[in-house]
Amino acid sequence: MTINTQSSDRKSGRTGATAAIASAALAVGGIAIGAAIARRRAASTDDAPERSRKNLPGGNALVGRTVTIGRSREKLHGFWEKIENLPEVMENVERIERNAETDIWHIRAPGGTTVQVETRITENVPGERIAWESVEGSSIDTRGEVTFRDAPGDRGTRVTLVMSYDPPAGALGRTVAKLFRREPEVQARHDLKRFKMLMETGEIATSAHRRDRTRAAQQETE
Amino acid sequence: MKALTWHGTHDVRVDTVDDPEIINPRDAIIKVTSTAICGSDLHLYDGVIPAVRPGDILGHEFMGEVMETGKDSTLTKGQRVVVPFTISCGGCFHCKMQQYSCCDNSNPAEKQDMSATLYGHPMSALFGYSHLTGGYSGGQAEYVRVPFSDVGPIVVPDHLDDDRVLFLSDILPTGWMGAENADIQPDDTVAVWGCGPVGLFAIQSALVMGASKVIAIDHYPNRLALARQLGAEVIDFRGTDVREALMEMSGGIGVDAVIDAVGMEAHGFAPDNVIDIAKQKIGMGADRAAALKQAILAVRPGGRVSIPGVYGGMTDKFPLGAMMEKALQVRGGQTHVQRYTKDLLEKIEDGTLDTTFLISHRLPLEDAARGYKCFREEQDSWTKVVLKPGMELGQTK
Numbered sequence: 001m002t003i004n005t006q007s008s009d010r011k012s013g014r015t016g017a018t019a020a021i022a023s024a025a026l027a028v029g030g031i032a033i034g035a036a037i038a039r040r041r042a043a044s045t046d047d048a049p050e051r052s053r054k055n056l057p058g059g060n061a062l063v064g065r066t067v068t069i070g071r072s073r074e075k076l077h078g079f080w081e082k083i084e085n086l087p088e089v090m091e092n093v094e095r096i097e098r099n100a101e102t103d104i105w106h107i108r109a110p111g112g113t114t115v116q117v118e119t120r121i122t123e124n125v126p127g128e129r130i131a132w133e134s135v136e137g138s139s140i141d142t143r144g145e146v147t148f149r150d151a152p153g154d155r156g157t158r159v160t161l162v163m164s165y166d167p168p169a170g171a172l173g174r175t176v177a178k179l180f181r182r183e184p185e186v187q188a189r190h191d192l193k194r195f196k197m198l199m200e201t202g203e204i205a206t207s208a209h210r211r212d213r214t215r216a217a218q219q220e221t222e
Numbered sequence: 223m224k225a226l227t228w229h230g231t232h233d234v235r236v237d238t239v240d241d242p243e244i245i246n247p248r249d250a251i252i253k254v255t256s257t258a259i260c261g262s263d264l265h266l267y268d269g270v271i272p273a274v275r276p277g278d279i280l281g282h283e284f285m286g287e288v289m290e291t292g293k294d295s296t297l298t299k300g301q302r303v304v305v306p307f308t309i310s311c312g313g314c315f316h317c318k319m320q321q322y323s324c325c326d327n328s329n330p331a332e333k334q335d336m337s338a339t340l341y342g343h344p345m346s347a348l349f350g351y352s353h354l355t356g357g358y359s360g361g362q363a364e365y366v367r368v369p370f371s372d373v374g375p376i377v378v379p380d381h382l383d384d385d386r387v388l389f390l391s392d393i394l395p396t397g398w399m400g401a402e403n404a405d406i407q408p409d410d411t412v413a414v415w416g417c418g419p420v421g422l423f424a425i426q427s428a429l430v431m432g433a434s435k436v437i438a439i440d441h442y443p444n445r446l447a448l449a450r451q452l453g454a455e456v457i458d459f460r461g462t463d464v465r466e467a468l469m470e471m472s473g474g475i476g477v478d479a480v481i482d483a484v485g486m487e488a489h490g491f492a493p494d495n496v497i498d499i500a501k502q503k504i505g506m507g508a509d510r511a512a513a514l515k516q517a518i519l520a521v522r523p524g525g526r527v528s529i530p531g532v533y534g535g536m537t538d539k540f541p542l543g544a545m546m547e548k549a550l551q552v553r554g555g556q557t558h559v560q561r562y563t564k565d566l567l568e569k570i571e572d573g574t575l576d577t578t579f580l581i582s583h584r585l586p587l588e589d590a591a592r593g594y595k596c597f598r599e600e601q602d603s604w605t606k607v608v609l610k611p612g613m614e615l616g617q618t619k
Binding site: 190191206 | 246370
C-alpha cells in the first residue's frame with residue numbers, strides 16, 4: 001500500500017526511471033505475486049530475490065524492499081498487525097478504516113482528492129507474516145505481504161515488503177496511473193525507513209524546525 | 223531569531239528567521255552561546271557541495287544553554303552543552319557499534335535518495351550541511367533544534383569556558399579520529415597535509431598518541447608557525463619538494479602514516495590539480511585531491527593513509543596503483559563524534575590538549591558574513607573564527 005501521491009521528489013524533478021517501471025507495470029498488470037515469482041524464478045540462475053533482476057520479463061508489477069530493524073519479530077509484527085497504525089509511517093495514506101471483514105485505505109491522490117482501496121487480510125502468522133489482497137470491486141487490484149525473519153546474531157529482524165498492483169481502466173485508472181507514476185518503489189523504501197525509525201528511535205526524523213513545516217503537517221493542510 | 227543563511231556561492235547573510243521549536247520527543251532547543259565557522263563551511267560557501275538551498279541556516283560547530291526539552295530528552299533546562307555536528311540516534315546498528323556518523327535513522331527518509339545515489343548508501347544527518355545530510359538547520363543562529371538530545375550533546379562543567387570546549391563539537395574529535403585512523407605507533411614519523419584547525423588538532427593528537435615525529439605541510443606562514451608551536455616540523459610546499467623532503471626526513475624509508483586534513487579544495491599547482499580546479503569551476507564536480515594524491519605517493523609501503531579532509535564527489539587521476547602495490551591501509555569518514563567527546567573533555571580538563579591556541583577572531587553573529595569572507599580570503603591570519611550571538615558589534619575579544 002505504498003501508492004505515492006505526494007512525491008518527495010516533485011521539487012527535484014526526478015521521475016524518470018521508476019516512472020518508466022511503473023508504466024511498464026501498468027501495461028502488463030494483473031500479476032499475482034506468486035505467479036510472477038514462480039515465472040521469474042524459472043528464468044533465474046542466481047540466488048538474488050526476483051525483484052532485483054535486471055530486464056524483468058513482462059515488466060515489473062512487483063515492488064519489494066527489505067530493511068533490517070533492531071527489534072524483535074513479535075514487536076514489529078504487532079505494530080503492522082494493527083493496520084490503522086500504518087498511516088503513521090506511510091505518508092500518502094491518510095487513514096485506514098477497519099471494518100469487520102475488510103479495511104478501507106484512504107490514499108491521498110493528486111488535486112486534494114483521495115482514492116479508496118478495500119483490502120482483506122489473507123494470512124496473519126504472528127511474528128512471521130501478514131498478507132492482504134484487495135476485494136473484488138476495489139478501485140485498485142493489489143496484493144501485498146510483509147514478512148519478518150530473524151537477522152543474524154543480535155541484528156534484529158529482516159522485514160520484507162512485497163506488493164503487486166493493477167489499476168483499472170478508464171478515468172479512475174488514469175488517476176491511479178498518475179499515482180503510480182510517482183515512484184511506488186521510492187515510496188515503499190521511504191515508508192519502510194520511516195517504520196524502522198519509529199521502531200528503533202520512537203520517532204520519525206524530520207529536519208523541519210517548526211511543527212507546521214514537517215511533511216506530515218504540510219500534507220494535512222494540502 | 224537571527225541566523226546565518228546561505229543564498230548562493232559566496233553569498234551568506236544574517237537574516238531574521240522563525241525560532242525553532244520542539245517537534246519530536248527526544249528534541250531539545252539550545253540557545254547558542256558560541257558557534258564557529260568550519261573549513262568545511264567554506265565548501266558550502268564556495269558552492270562545491272551540492273543540495274544547499276537558499277535560506278538554509280549553516281553551522282555545525284556550536285554549544286549553548288538548554289532552553290526547552292521534549293518529553294524523552296535527558297537534558298534539563300539551563301544545562302550548558304556542546305553539540306556534536308553528527309546527528310545520531312544512538313540505537314541503530316551503526317550507532318550501537320559507535321559508528322555514529324553512519325547513523326541509519328537521523329537523515330529523514332525522503333532526503334536519503336540523493337546521497338544513496340551518490341555513495342551507494344544514504345548518509346546520516348549533519349547540522350547545517352546541505353540536504354544530502356538531511357537539511358537540518360545549523361548552529362550559526364541564536365537557537366537550534368537538536369534532535370536525539372539524549373545521545374549527542376555533552377554537558378560541560380561551568381569552570382571550562384566556551385573557547386576551551388566548543389571544538390568538541392567537530393574539529394577536535396575530527397583531528398583526533400584523523401590521528402587514530404592513522405594507527406600511530408611510538409616510533410612513527412607522521413606527515414599531516416593542511417595546518418587548518420583539523421590539521422592542527424591532528425598534529426596535537428598524533429603527538430599525544432606517541433608519534434616520534436610529526437611533519438606538517440602547508441604554505442601559510444602563520445599556520446606553519448602554529449604547527450611548529452605544537453611540536454611539529456614543517457614543510458612549506460611552495461618552496462620545497464615535499465616528497466623528496468619527506469623521504470629525507472624519514473631516513474629514506476618514507477613516512478609511516480599520512481593524514482590528509484585538506485580535503486576537496488586543495489591548493490597547489492601540479493598539472494592534475496589545475497585540471498581538477500577547472501573541472502570544479504565548470505561544474506563537472508571533480509574533487510581537487512592534490513594533497514591526497516601526494517600523500518599516497520609519500521607514504522611508505524605498508525603504511526597508513528587517514529582522510530579526515532572532506533570529499534564529496536569523484537576525483538580523476540587517482541594513484542590507485544600505488545595504493546594497491548604499496549599495500550596501503552586507507553581510512554576516512556565523517557567523525558564519530560559521540561565516541562570521543564567524553565574522553566576528549568577529560569583531556570581538555572587535565573591540560574593534555576590545548577584547544578584555544580588557534581582562535582584568531584571572535585565576532586558577533588551579526589558579523590558572520592564578514593567572518594566567512596575573511597576566513598576564506600585571508601587564510602594565513604584568520605585561522606579560526608568563533609561567532610558569539612549577543613556579543614556587541616565592534617567588539618573583537
